[in-house]
Each structure stands twice: as C-alpha cells, then as structure tokens.
Amino acid sequence: MAVKVISPGLSTSVQDLGRPGHYHVGIPEGGGMDRFATRIANLLVGNDPGAAVLEATFMGPELEFTQSAVIAVTGGELPPKLNGEERPTWESFSVKAGDRLSFGFLKGGARAYLAISGGIDVPVVLGSRSTYILGALGGHQGRALKAGDELPVGEGSGKAGLSLPANLRRARNSPAELRMLPGMYWHRITEAAGNRFFEETWKVAPEADRIGYRFRGGTPLEFVEREQPFGAGSDPSNIVDACYPYGSVQVPSGTEPIVLHRDAVSGGGYMMLGVVISADMDLIAQLQPHTPARFVPVTLEDALAARAEQRAALARAEGYLAG
C-alpha cells in the first residue's frame, strides 16, 4: 500500500510522537506539533497513537491512494474532500484504490493531521519516523513532501464512521492565552518591562514554524544594566550560550519573543524569560499568523494541574474511542 503525493500543500511532513533522547547533540524531539490531534487521528483509524501521520500546515496536500484504507483528519479545521466531496474532520472514513484526497480552505487552527490505517511506514531513524527538516533527518528523505513522492503505508485494520464528539476535542481560547512559568533569565529585565510583557497583547508573526513561533506588537524590553559576563556577547539580551527548553521564550535584542516548539534549536545565546507550560504547547501549534496572544504567568503548581487536566481530557477521548 502506498500514498502518492499529487501536490504537497504548503509544508506537509511525516510526524509521529517524536524522538526524545538526542537533544544533547542538538537533535530535537520533533513529532506532531499538536500531540492531541496526532494521537486522536491515529486512534480513529485503529492505529497505535504513536504511528506516523502527515502534518499539513495552513494548506492541505492532494494525495492518491493505491489501495483501500481507513483515514481520518484531526487538528485544525482543514476540510478533507474525497474525490471532490467534502468529508468531516475528527471522523474516520474509507478510501479505495485510485481515490483522491484534497482539502478545502483552512477554517480554523493552523495544522491538520492525517492518519491512515497502518501508519506511514517510512524508516525509523533514532527511534522515530518524524521528519526533522533542519537536520535532513527521518521522515520521507528528511524533508517536507514534494509532488511525485510515494509514501509506503503499513497494514492496518481501521473502521469507518468512528468520530470524536466536539465536546471531547480541545477547547480553544481567543485571544490565545499562553500560560508560562517565568524564570530562567527573568531577572535580566526591569520590573516595569516584566509587567508590560504580560499586560500587552502580542500577535503571531509570519515567522512561525516547527522550530518556533515569533510574536510581535509589544513594547521592547528594558534590561537591568550590567557589565556583560565574559563570553556572553555584547547585546544585553545575550547570555553565554546555554540550552533552550522546549517552550522557552527568548527575546533576541528584547524586541520579538520567540517560543521554541517541537523542532527547537537546542541552545544559543539569547536570554529566556521563562517557559510556556507543556499543557499549552498543542495550542501554539494551532495559532495562525496575526492571531492575538497573551502570555499569562502561572506557578509550577498551576502548570502541573494544567498538565493533569490535559492528561484527563486525553484519557476521556481515548476512553470514548476505545468504546
């Protein structure tokens, strides 16, 4: 079984739940930016939640199937069309050999996840099938899909007509509120700058991808004056190059915050104001450019409670699909 790529969309790549364990040599975890949507897409078609899916950004690909399969689309509202006829999202349906899958215009969110029963069967590299484009690693030839590609698909046994009700999908908030634990190099900015950072509404910049999301529209930060430490570099936003956590909020030159995501650069020389909590990483994956967003300070206890809530929501959805 294979899937032929007729047109690739804007940026479509093979992703699963990632490859932890190599960040110390600069290879990020990667995987579906929206983990909830990745898992649910797989469960809808009878796959293991960590099977490889296609992640399509802003615009869907056009694909042709060479054999029958069951497929499902989750994540952002990118309406699938089978041979031109619209099909629901968050619901499994059958395709047969020769069928073509295309997508309508994006109605909400930013990334859609397409699971195919059996999973995309590209080679496992360092424990994962995810594509790390910057390092040309994994996925299909280490890159985003191109027209003419043919992707192998494993053997699966999904059922059509399985769907996840809307109340079990993730609730959205608008403007986006990104909860973050202040810390790291927070002490480098003045109290007034810190207060303003949380009060102001930012907007997602066009530079928003798997590596990180840039935000603009807020006031540049004021730094606490100091003599720069040896090796740090001369800009007040510079530090001696250090590791960057997933979700960390760096502000190069104090102007535009960047939140690192699943394909994060693993380290560098910009101070970080803190880290967006793990429960809100999926939410970032679904932000379109120009979306208003605010950063909301939380405590570690809040972060852990949010994480537990997110886990419970996933368990409810999984429980529902397991019937």
Add this chain to the structure above:
Amino acid sequence: MSIRFNFGGDEHIFGEVSEEMSLTSFFTGLSMTNAVRTAGILGVTEICPANASFQIRFNPDIVKPQDLLSELKSMEEAASKADPVLKTRIIELPVYFQDPWTRETCLRFRERHQDPSSTDLEYSARISGYATVEEFIAAYSGQPWFVSMVGFVAGLPFLYQMVERKKQIQAPKYLRPRTDTPKLTIGHGGCFAAIYSVRGAGGYQMYGITPAPIYDPTRKVRYLSDDMCLFKPGDIVKFKAIGRDDYDATLEEIEANRWQPTVRQCTFSLTDFNGDIYGTNAKLMELINGR
C-alpha cells in the same frame, strides 16, 4: 560558587553554574550531567551539558519536579569538588582558512557586518590585536579547543579555546544574522568557535571551512556510521590549517569514503592544565602529531 537552579516550565530544570564562561564552570556542569546520567533517575528524558550551564528534561508524571530538584542539589557538592579529570579524546580537524566559499558568502552579506570594508578575518584579526590575518590564523589553529556544548542544530559544536583568558579570541556576531552560511564553515561569535554542521542562517564571523563532514543523517560517512554526530561535549579539537591542494585531496578521499579524522584517546586534568597551560596542550598535541 553555587549553581543557580531554575524550573524551565514543568518539564525542565536549568542549572546555571556561572554567568560567565570558564573551563571550571564547564567542568562542573559536565560533572553534574555525568552524575545525573550515572544515577539513572526514572523519568529523566534528556541530559544536556552546555558551556557554563546544563539542562535536565524530565517527565513530571514520573518524577516530581521538587524531588528531582532536591536530588540534583544533593549532587552539587560532589560535582564541584569532583577531581576535574576527564577521560576524553583529541580530534584533529583539517581547516582551509581564507577559503573562497566563506569569503564569497562574507562579501554577499557585507551590509550586515560591523565593518563592511574588511572581510570577517581581517576584522577579527584587527580587533584581536593581530598584525596580520596569518598571525590570527596561527593563533586560532595553534592551540586546541574544548567542545563545551553541542547543539543549536544537529551536531554543531561550540568550541572554547584552551588558552588563558587574555588570549581568548572574542568577536561580535553579525549586526543582523545572514540567511546563508556554507556547510562546515568554521565560525566565531563571542568567545566561541562553532562548526556549522548544516547549511543555513548564522551570525558568527566566518574564517574557513573543513572538508570533513561532522554530521551525517544518512550514516554513510565511515566515521559517522555509529554516531551521526562527530562531536560530544568534552572532546578536544585541534584545527590543522591546510591549503587548497590539501583541501581538494582530502575532499576526494572523503568522497571515496576512505578518509577519517585522526582521533586519539587522552586524559585531561584541569588542575594540570591550570598549572601549565601550554605544556599540557603540547602533550595533547603530541598524541596526534606522533603518528
């Protein structure tokens, strides 16, 4: 000196050994990360040493953040007292300085540079007090470097030269980052050298290029078939300045997959090094020269 610990969200603990760079801080960070690895703590998923800091990633569903923090703090005393001796290796890396490719790139992005009228090498030599580019290159390739961090992108080493602080070469990053850097460029920013493992954006001054791949996701290069990244934190690297002919000849050997870098096992003692920097370095370099 005590480590400044900080939670990076609910999945990371960040430890800053010192704000400024020093080999002592790097060694403390490396001792900490080695201790965490040896302890085999359940729930720890990533252990990342950096220049003067380190980062531990964990799954808070498996290990409570406060428990992990207490455990790390309990390791701190032993790590800062640890006999700073490292069993490591020295790797010789051929570098073609003043090559045509980084020079072309450097000219293409001149308007983003501090000094559009000189090359990166001319500028760096001048602000570092060297009379000529050749003297600068001799200093750059004359003493070895420590791999003090691997990251940014896959397999990219940050290197810190093993000389006293007043001899450390320091250069600012470009005013605005370039959108392009040739693959395998030797660059310099702050007090760190870096080798760009892949082609891409970059802000470091560009001095030369190595013919030797340092990252191979396909694992076809013979010396990268087990580990796709050549460098690990704690490795020692000696640049060997080569000219165009050697560069072309090495490249041909690499393309035929016959070449591999000279690598020698060694033991490095920070105490010995601080007592006699150049004597220690000379002994290390003998290992690669005495072949």
